[in-house]
Amino acid sequence: MHPASWNLTGQSDCQLCPMRQLSIFAGLTVQELDNLGMTVQDIHLPAGEVLYPQGESARHAFTLRSGVIKLSLESPLHGVEKIVRLLRHGDLLGFEGLNHAHPRYPHTATTLDAADLCLLDISELNRLSEDLPHVRRALLERWQRALEESEFHIVEVGAGKADACLAAFLYHWCGVFPDGAWVPFPMARKDIAGYLGLSSAHVSRVMADFKRHGYLRESGQRIMVQRASLRKIASGMH
DSSP states (O other): OOOTTOEEEEEOOTTTOTTGGGSTTTTOOHHHHHTOOOOOEEEEEOTTOEEEOTTSBOOEEEEEEESOEEEEEEOTTTOOEEEEEEEOTTOEEOGGGTTOSSOBOSSEEEESSOEEEEEEEHHHHHHHHHHOHHHHHHHHHHHHHHHHHHHHIIIIISSSOHHHHHHHHHHHHHTTSOTTOOEEOOOOHHHHHHHHTOOHHHHHHHHHHHHHTTSEEEETTEEEEOHHHHHHHHTTOO
């Protein structure tokens, strides 16, 4: 059974999917894709929907095709939400269920804007990762990427002054786009604050200061940044 909030929009065709080269099936041949023996479902969720809550049994994994999703933890002592990762197109989530007998999701996954995902069955993924070296290698590479993201968060974003933390975050977020491009940015100030460990008011003040100096422009849910200026701020050279 799938949660009622999951809008299943059909079955994915992995051969034709534009995200194929970013998926765990990127290294498979057409024949191998035909022989997967696994149904991949499409899901669409509106903004603000919980994909899965922290502590729920991990029966499915997902590839995010579009949109932004936050992974958050709730402190059992204080009930405060802490955002541990921000995911976007091509990222994987929910894969904690692999190679565990009774897995549970360690985070709550919530959409920050409308999101499209591929739904994969954990038990089937376990079978494929054992049978197909390309799939296992792709999963390991994605886990490595997630580890690098976490290390970046700790080393670059989680240390230093507020302006340096925010500059590092914005620089990193926009880094996969051409310099000077408008970049999708559906995060509210409270989401940025929850990710950086700052107050919403502090984030708002620093963002306003960046805009006054021309380092940052906002238009709806998009931003444009001066990456060279943000890099200097992040490194403490301004």
